[in-house]
Amino acid sequence: ADLVADGPHLLVEGPPGSGRTELLRAVVASLAAAERPDRLGLVLIDGRDGVGTAAGAGEGLRSCTDIPHVTTHLIANDPVRMREFAQSLSAELKRRAELVGLTDFAHWHTAHEVSGRMVAQRGPGGRGAGNGDLEAPPSSTLRLRPGAARQHTEAAPPLPRLVVVVDDLDALVSPALGSPGRPAAGSVVRALEAVAREGERL
Template sequence: MYALMILPGAFGCLASLLIASPSFRQHAGAATDSPHMFGSATHIHAEGSDACTPAESSAIPAIPAFPDIDGIALEQLLDLGTTPWRTMVHRWLASAQWNVPIGMAAGNEPYRLDLCRSGPHALVAGTTGSGKSVLLQSWCLALATYNGPDRLNFVFLDFKGGSAFRDLEQLPHSVGSVCDLNLPHAARALRALEAELTRRERLTAEYRTSHIDDVPHPPPRLMVVIDEFHALKDQLPDYINRLVRIASLGRSLGMHLIACTQNPLGQVNTDMKANMAVNICLRVRDDMQSSELLGDGRAARISPTMPGAAYCNDSELVTALRCSPANNLTRIRRQIMLTARFMGMDQAPALFSAPLPSHISPNRPSVSRSDQEHVWFGIQDDGISLSDASCL
C-alpha cells in the first residue's frame, strides 16, 4: 500500500524533470517547427488569432510614431504669408475662428484644436522640459492670429516666475498678467475674474438668454491661462474655489480655463475636472500621471529627446501630436500689434489694475484750485483703476 501511494508521485516528478530538461525542449521545438507536425506554425497562429493572453489584453497600446516637425514652425502652420498683418486683417474681419492649429499629427497633417467646441476648458500636464510653455505660447498665438482683441482676451497667471508669458502679455488681447512673485497681485486677479463672471451672469439675466453670445454686443471670450497650477493651489488655496466656479459656469459665459501642471494627480478637484473635457499630456514621469489624463501610461514612454510630443484626449479620441514652436515669437507678436493698430483697435482694457505703488511722489499734483477745501493725501484703489484720494 505504501508503494502504491509513493509510485504515482515519483513518476510525476520524473516526468516534470524530463519536460524541463533542455534536451527535451530542443526536440519538442524541432517537432513543432516541422510543417508535418500538427500543421505549420503560421496555421496555428491563424487559428488562434482571435484569442489573446491576459498579458496581451492588458498591455498598453503601441505608441505611434510622432510626426517629425523639424523645419515645420508655427508660422507655416498659421499660413500667414509674406505679409502676416494683411492675412490677419482678413481673418479678424471674418467670423470668429476657434479651431486653430497647434502642431502636427500623424501623416504630417496639421492638428487643430477647438476649445470652444471640445472644452470648454483644458488641462495640460508634462514634466520639466517636456514643452508645456511652448505649447501654451503656440496655442495663444494661433488664437490671436485668427481673432482680434474685440472678440478674444487673455489673462495670464504664471506661477514660475513670469517667464512663460513675458512676450504674450504685450499682445493687444491681454487684459492682465500676474506671477507668483507678487501674491497680492495674483489674489487681486482672481478676485477680478470672479467679479467678471458675476458681471456676465447679470448681463445674461438682463437679456434673459442662456448664453453670453446671444446678448447685444457680447463681451470678448476670455481665456484664463495658468502655468504651474499646482503652485497656485499651494500658495493661494483660499482662491481655488473662484476657479472652480469659472470651470462650472464658464461655458455659457464665454470664459475658458487652460490649466497647466507638472503633476496632474490630485491637483485638480473633482468639480473642476468634470468640466475639463480636453486633456493634453506631454511626457510625464510615471504611468499613474499619464493614466489620470489618458486612461493608460503611454505618455510616460515619450522620449525626453522629443520635446513637444504629446497626446490629446478630447473625450472622443486620443491623438498623438507634436507642438510646433514659433521660430520668431517676437515677430508674430509685433505683426499682431501692427494689425490691431491698422484696424484702429486699442489695447483691450485691463481687467484689474496694477498693485498700489510702495511709495508716492510728494510732487504729485494736488486737486484743482476751485476745490481748495479738499487735500490730496494718497491713492485709492477699487481693484479696477487707481485714482486720487482726498479728504475734506
Template sequence: MSHLLVEGPPGSGRTELLRALAASLAVGARPDDLGLLLVDGAGGMRGEGLAALTELPHVTEHLVASDPVRMRAFAQALGAELKRRAELLGPLSFAQWHEAHRDREEGGEHGEQQQGGAPLSATRTLRLRPGGQRPAQDVRRAPSPLPRLAVLVDDLDALVAPALGSPGRPAAGSVMRALEAIARDGERLGVHLLAASGAHDRTASTELARTVRLRAVLDAPPTAPAPEDPTPGRGRLVGPDGATPFQAGRVTGRIPRTATRRPTVAPLEWERMGDPPARRPLRELGNGPTDLALLASAMDRAARSVAAAPVAPLSPVHP
C-alpha cells in the same frame, strides 16, 4: 471652445505649448473680441513663464503669483466678472446670447432701411451714395459688448500646493477658487481655462482635472538628449473621441537674422515631425526676433488699422 489641461514632466514643453496656443487664439480673433489673461503660478521661480506673451495686443492681464495683494485683487476681479456675466446672460449660454444680440442689431438696421428706402446712420442722418454703387466694407465696428476671455495658467500645480516660503503662498487659495469657478461655470459664460501642470498628483482633485474634456499629455524628455531626438512638445491630445498625436510648434525661439540660403519647403512625413532640421550653413544664429514677436507686431498693426481696442483689464492693479 472647451477648457484644456496640459500635463507633462519638466522639460516636456508645457510652457511653450501654452505660448503657441495663445498665439493661435490671438490669430483667430480681434483683440476687442478676445482677451487673454496670463497667470504664472510659480511666481517667476521656474523661468520666464508666459511673460513673452505680453507683446500680444490681446493680453489684458499678466499675474505673476508672487504678490499676495495683487493675487487677491486679481481673484476678486475675476470672480466679479463671472458674476456680471452670469447676470447678463441669464439662462442663455455665451453663444446663444451673442446670437440673440446679433439678431436684435440686424433687426434694428433692417428697420432703419425701411424708412424712406435709404439706410440711416446712428445719428439718423442719410448716408448718400450713387445709385447701384455698393459701399466699401468698413471693418471698423463697435467693440464687442461681451468679449470672450481665455485664462492661461502655467504651473497650476504651484498654485494648488505652493512651496513653503513662496511669496504668493498666502493668496494662492484665492486665485485657485477663482480658477475653480471658471472650470465649473466658465464655458457657458465665455470664459475658458487653459492650464498646464507638471505634477498630476497635485492637480488630480481640482475641478478642472475632474471635468475637463480635452487633455494634452506631453511625453517626457529623454534623460540624455541626442541630436536625433524629437524636440519637446510631442504628445497626445486626449478627448471624447480618443487620442490624437501632435507635435507643438515653438514660437519663442529666436530665428537667424541672416542666412546663406533662402528658406525652403519640403515634404515631411508624420514619423519625422519634431526631428531636428537638417543642418544648414548660417552666418548668425539666434540673434534675430522670435516668431512670436513678429506675429505680435503684425497683429498690433492690424488692430490699429481697424481701431480694435483691447479688452479692458479686469483688476484695478495693472502695471
C-alpha cells in the same frame, strides 16, 4: 484652438522641460490669430513664482504679452495682484451670469457680435477725431464702427470671450512653503474653481 468646438477648458500635463509652456504659447497665439482683440481677452498667469528655481522661471508666458489680446500678465509671487485678480475674476463671473442668464454663452456671444470687421493697428493717438466713428475699445486697438452701432454698444456692451491661461497650475494652487504667493493661494484657487464650474460664461 477653437473655444466652441473644443470646449471651454483645456488641461496640458507634462513635467518641466516637456514643452508644456511652449504648447501654451502656441495656444495663445492660435486663439489670438482667430479672433479680434475686442472679441477676445487673454489673462496670462505664471504659476511658478521662481523662488528657489533657475533665473527666469515663473515667466514662461511673458513672451506673449506683446499680443494685443492680452489684458493682464500675473506671476504668482505677487500676492497683492493675485488676490486682486481672484476678486476681479469672481466679480466678472457674477456679472456675466446676470447678463447672460441661462443662455449658452456661445450662442449669446454670437447673437451680440459687434458689427464691422475692420481692425486698424494700435497707435499712440487713442481716439479718432471728426465724426467719432473711430473709437478705442478696452484693448486700445482702434476699430471702425458706424455711429449707430456704437450707440447700441454703449447701451448693451458686448462681452468679449475671456480666456485665463495658467502655466504650472500645480505650483499656483499649492505653492511651496515660504513662497511669496502662498498667502493668496486660497482665494486664487476658489476663483479658478468657480471658472471650472461656470467657465462657459468666459
